Amino acid sequence: MTRLGEKVGYAAMIVGAAVLIYVSRSYALQDGAYPHIVLALLAILAAVALYNSFKASQQDLQREEAATEPKAESGAMWHVVIYIGLTLLFILSWNWIGTLPAAFLFSGVLVVLNGERRIWMIIALPVLLTVVLYVVFQSFLYLPLPRGFFLR
Amino acid sequence: MAHLILQGFAASLSPVNVALMALGVVIGIVFASLPGLTGAAAMTMLLPLSYGMPAVSAVLLLIAIWNAAVWAGAVPAIVMNIPGTSAAAATLLDGHPLAMKGHAQRAIRTSIIGAFVGSIAAAIALLFVAPLIGNVVIYLGPAEIFAFASFGLTLVVSITRGTLAKSIISVLIGLFVGTIGFAPSGFARFVFTPNLLSGVALIPALIGLFTFPELINLIHHRRPRIVQVEPSNERDLFLFRAQDWARHWFNFVRSAVIGVFMGIHPGAGPTISSFITYNEARRVNKSDPPFGEGNIDGVIASDTGANAAVLSGLIPAFTLGIPGSVDTVIIIAALTLHGLQPGPTLFLQHAAFVYTIFTGAFVANILMLVIGLFAARWTAKLALVPTRFLLPIVTVVALVGAFAVNNNWFDVLIALLAGLLGYGLRSMGISTVPLLLGLILGPILETNLYQALQVYGSIWAAIFTRPIALAFLLLSVGSLVHALISRRHHKVGTDVV
Numbered sequence: 001m002t003r004l005g006e007k008v009g010y011a012a013m014i015v016g017a018a019v020l021i022y023v024s025r026s027y028a029l030q031d032g033a034y035p036h037i038v039l040a041l042l043a044i045l046a047a048v049a050l051y052n053s054f055k056a057s058q059q060d061l062q063r064e065e066a067a068t069e070p071k072a073e074s075g076a077m078w079h080v081v082i083y084i085g086l087t088l089l090f091i092l093s094w095n096w097i098g099t100l101p102a103a104f105l106f107s108g109v110l111v112v113l114n115g116e117r118r119i120w121m122i123i124a125l126p127v128l129l130t131v132v133l134y135v136v137f138q139s140f141l142y143l144p145l146p147r148g149f150f151l152r
Numbered sequence: 153m154a155h156l157i158l159q160g161f162a163a164s165l166s167p168v169n170v171a172l173m174a175l176g177v178v179i180g181i182v183f184a185s186l187p188g189l190t191g192a193a194a195m196t197m198l199l200p201l202s203y204g205m206p207a208v209s210a211v212l213l214l215i216a217i218w219n220a221a222v223w224a225g226a227v228p229a230i231v232m233n234i235p236g237t238s239a240a241a242a243t244l245l246d247g248h249p250l251a252m253k254g255h256a257q258r259a260i261r262t263s264i265i266g267a268f269v270g271s272i273a274a275a276i277a278l279l280f281v282a283p284l285i286g287n288v289v290i291y292l293g294p295a296e297i298f299a300f301a302s303f304g305l306t307l308v309v310s311i312t313r314g315t316l317a318k319s320i321i322s323v324l325i326g327l328f329v330g331t332i333g334f335a336p337s338g339f340a341r342f343v344f345t346p347n348l349l350s351g352v353a354l355i356p357a358l359i360g361l362f363t364f365p366e367l368i369n370l371i372h373h374r375r376p377r378i379v380q381v382e383p384s385n386e387r388d389l390f391l392f393r394a395q396d397w398a399r400h401w402f403n404f405v406r407s408a409v410i411g412v413f414m415g416i417h418p419g420a421g422p423t424i425s426s427f428i429t430y431n432e433a434r435r436v437n438k439s440d441p442p443f444g445e446g447n448i449d450g451v452i453a454s455d456t457g458a459n460a461a462v463l464s465g466l467i468p469a470f471t472l473g474i475p476g477s478v479d480t481v482i483i484i485a486a487l488t489l490h491g492l493q494p495g496p497t498l499f500l501q502h503a504a505f506v507y508t509i510f511t512g513a514f515v516a517n518i519l520m521l522v523i524g525l526f527a528a529r530w531t532a533k534l535a536l537v538p539t540r541f542l543l544p545i546v547t548v549v550a551l552v553g554a555f556a557v558n559n560n561w562f563d564v565l566i567a568l569l570a571g572l573l574g575y576g577l578r579s580m581g582i583s584t585v586p587l588l589l590g591l592i593l594g595p596i597l598e599t600n601l602y603q604a605l606q607v608y609g610s611i612w613a614a615i616f617t618r619p620i621a622l623a624f625l626l627l628s629v630g631s632l633v634h635a636l637i638s639r640r641h642h643k644v645g646t647d648v649v
Contacts, residue, residue, distance in 0.1 A: 009580045013321070020328075024341065031339040034598050035331040042324040045317050052317075079371045084572070087547060091564050099552065107544035114540035129545060133552055136186075141197060143556050 006053050013046035082113065098148030100138075104130045156507040157279065163208060163504075164512030172209050173516045176216030177523050183217075184224035184236040185531070186549055190355060191221025191237070193556065195482045199489070207490035208508050214486055215463070215509070216516040218479045222422050222462050223267035223520065226455055230259045231534045232546070234362045238354070238592055239422035239458040241362075241585050242430040245311070246443060246450030253446050257532035258388050262448055263455040264524035265391050266404065268517055270460030273408035274415060275513040282467045282510070292417060294603035295614040299624035300417060301597040304424040306628040307431045308589040310635030311443075318582045325577075326590020327597070329357070336602035347562040356554040356563040357570045357591060361584045363550045364571020369578075370539050390448070400452055403433050407453045411460025416467050421477050422458040423592055429457025431631075463513050470494055470506065 017039040024032055090106040097105075108126040116122055137143040163169070183194040194217050202210030225237030230247035243263060250259040305327075309319040332342045333351030343349055390396055407429035414425035433453035434443040443450050462479075469480040473494035484494050492502060499506055537545075554567035574584045601611070608614035615622050 006580045009576060013325075020342065027341065028337075028339070030337055030602070031335040031341060034601070035328060035341060038324050038327045038331065042321060042328065045321050045324065049315075049317050049321065076372050080368050083368065083371055083543075087551075087568060090547075091551065091561075091568060094561060094564070099555075103548045103552070107548055110544035110547070111540055114543055116540050125541060125544065129548060133548070137552055137556060141193075141556065143552075144559055145552070145555070146561060 003053060003056075007050060010046045010050035010053065014043050014050070017043035017046070079113075083110075086110065086113075094146040094148070096148050099145040100130050100134060101148065103133055156503055157511060159504055160507035160509075160511035161514075163508040164212060164515050169209055169212055169512065170515065170519070172205075172213045173216040173512065174519050174523065176213045177220040177516065177520050180217040180220030180520075181224040181227075181523065181527065184221040185227050186236070186553055191218045192478045192482060194221065195479060199482060199486060202486055203489055207487070207492060208505060208512070210486050210490065211483060211509050212512040212516065214483055215466075215513060216519065218483075219267075219271055219459065219462050219513075219516055220520045220524075222458055223264060223455060223524065226263040226267075226451075227260060227531050227534075230263065230451075231256055231532065232542075233366050234546070235358070237422075238358055238588060239426045239461075240454075241423070241588055242426040242454035242458070243451055245430065245454070245585070246445070246447050247454075249441075249444070249446035250448065250451065251532075255446070257528055258390050258448070259451050260528045260532055261388075261525060262391060262451045264521060264528065266407070266452045266455035267459035267524070268521040269404045270408050270411050270456040270458065271463055271517040271520070272514065273456075274412050274460045274463035275510065275517060277412045277416075277464050278466060278470075278510045278513060279507075282471055292620065293618070294600040294607065295618040295621040296624070297417070298597060298600040298604055298614075299618075299621040299628070300414075300424065301593040301600065302628045303624045303631070304427060304593055305586075305589060305597070306631040306635075308427050308586045310631050311427065311431045311434060312583045312586050314581055314583055316632075316635055316639055318580075319586050322577065322582050322584065322586035323590040325573075326587035326592075327594040328590075329587075330591050330594025331598065336599045345562075347560070351595070352566060352570075352591070353557055353560075353563050354591060355557045356567040358588060359550045359554050360567035360570025360572075361574040361588060363546060364568065365575040365578045365584065367543055367546060368571075368575045370543065400449065403437070403449050403452050404456055406432060406436075407456035408460045411457035412464040414457070415461030415464030421465065422461040423589070425461035426454040426458035427589065429453040466509075466513075470498060470509075 021036055021039050021043075024035065027035075086106065086109060090102055093102040093105075096102075104126045107129050108122060111122055111125050116125075133145075138145055179194050179198075180191050184191060195214050198213065198217070202213060205213070222237060222239055225235055225240035226243040226247060227236060229235040229240040229244035230251050233244055233248040235241045235244055247259045247263065250256070305323055309316065309323055312319040312322070329352050332348055333340065334349070335341050340349060391400075410429050410432060411422075411425045414428060415421065430443075430450055430453045433449045437443065437447065437449045439447065439449070441447055465477055465480050466483065469484055471494075473484065487494055487498075492498060492505065551564050551567060554564045555561060557563055574587075577584055577587070604614040605611060608617065615625060
């Protein structure tokens with residue numbers, strides 16, 4: 001993550017802690033003291049870390065970045081955004097089309113997006129995964145997976 | 153007593169009981185290897201079925217599942233950097249780096265042997281010291297549990313790589329998330345939707361925190377996945393040779409003893425135990441590679457400690473009827489289902505039953521070792537599954553697993569949100585392991601602090617009249633100070649888990 005992203009992260013923690021303390025200000029002492037102490041400590045430490053991230057020299061920054069993670073491929077951020085978006089869509093679609101059909105479609109799309117081009121594999125993996133989900137979770141564990149509008 | 157032990161072995165070695173325990177081991181391994189499914193889920197599922205079995209068979213089946221599941225959580229931790237159970241979060245600290253270096257099979261085999269040693273130590277404790285220890289446990293109250301939980305939190309802060317401030321930030325986020333839902337007084341806090349009334353469910357949060365950051369990393373950095381495991385034609389003899397045992401025996405023994413002690417104490421359990429034993433091994437061990445970079449002693453310590461705390465958790469459950477975890481609650485439920493009342497009278501009225509269970513624990517452990525070693529070669533190869541197949545499989549199974557915990561769609565959203573939080577924190581160089589411990593220990597910490605204040609009037613009275621609590625709180629402070637000093641003296645790397 002860039003230095004700016006880190007600063008935004010710490011700032012979000014400070015603001016988040018302050019907002020949570022504010023919304024819970026009416027809690028009785030026995031209910032509010034413990035979370036308020038935790039949130040106050042979090043805000044203080046995030047402020048210290050934010051200050052340190054401003055103070056860190058360019059040299060420190062380069063050394064840290066070299067030590068942490070490899071550089072992302074160009075366009076990789078878009079892949080992440082698409083993955084998160086698809087995952088959210090997958091979760092939301094459980095109540096529309098049902099978990100098992102959604103899992104079939106979602107896994108098929110992900111396999112293609114990640115570079116698989118063999119037709120039999122694009123079909124086989126979602127089919128196998130859906131069958132395993134059905135057998136393990138629905139038949140064996142009797143899990144009431146959402147069935148969607150179509151199968152209700 | 154000797155004749156009871158012999159009778160116990162004879163009964164637990166009956167073909168039916170051995171077959172049921174082997175089935176339990178397989179079920180435990182499968183459940184713990186799938187994100188979202190736990191040993192407790194498998195035990196709950198099989199509890200009604202166990203009603204039709206003899207009491208001994210039913211309890212042995214449940215124990216075999218529980219014991220194997222706590223170990224098997226280490227498999228996805230090592231292979232995919234995703235702990236199957238919270239206790240396996242300590243295993244991934246060194247287990248996954250080992251797998252990244254091409255030693256997945258060695259790490260898995262070491263973890264199963266560690267789990268076996270820990271479980272055998274606990275089984276010995278069950279057999280010989282259960283009645284004695286039961287009398288001591290009764291004197292441990294909320295002040296001691298509060299002190300244990302504090303010690304667990306400071307330990308995880310001190311063993312996590314990165315700056316101390318970042319580790320504490322992670323713990324504090326976990327502690328805060330743990331306050332969502334009902335306070336110890338019964339008041340609902342930070343409940344912005346009715347789905348949060350019972351708090352943030354642990355397993356969906358665990359799935360999200362560890363699964364999604366790992367998957368997003370794979371996409372974002374196209375990070376090189378593990379490209380090889382040990383060649384199958386080259387036999388790795390680690391821990392099959394006397395010289396390896398000569399080198400590591402003390403780590404096994406120390407971790408087993410600490411694990412048994414932690415397991416006996418209600419509320420501590422395998423997760424705290426694995427972190428404490430990991431920290432002890434790290435403190436003592438100065439060999440290369442450093443801890444956190446694939447030191448095999450880290451795997452030995454965490455898995456030995458975790459499994460030693462499993463069966464020893466049966467000591468307060470059997471002797472006093474005090475369940476230390478959800479899993480022991482299920483075992484107590486199985487006992488009562490068969491008309492048996494846990495407590496001191498259980499030893500007097502049903503001695504043959506008790507000793508059959510205790511000796512059966514040895515048999516269950518041997519089965520776990522054999523099946524685990526046999527499966528190690530194949531489970532290690534999971535590391536070679538290409539990203540394009542791993543991504544959809546793990547995402548779908550993890551999300552359905554998150555739903556499976558409470559049959560609640562909201563938990564699936566929790567898993568995704570926890571995943572995004574985990575990815576953001578990791579990107580900032582903040583480890584999510586302390587967050588997980590904060591989430592687990594936060595409610596324990598607050599509830600016991602609340603109870604201690606009710607009993608003793610003030611925190612000072614609770615601490616200074618309870619020497620064990622005072623000792624553990626001093627150890628907590630010492631552990632933080634040590635972490636601060638050691639970070640000042642040695643530049644700690646910024647890799648995070």
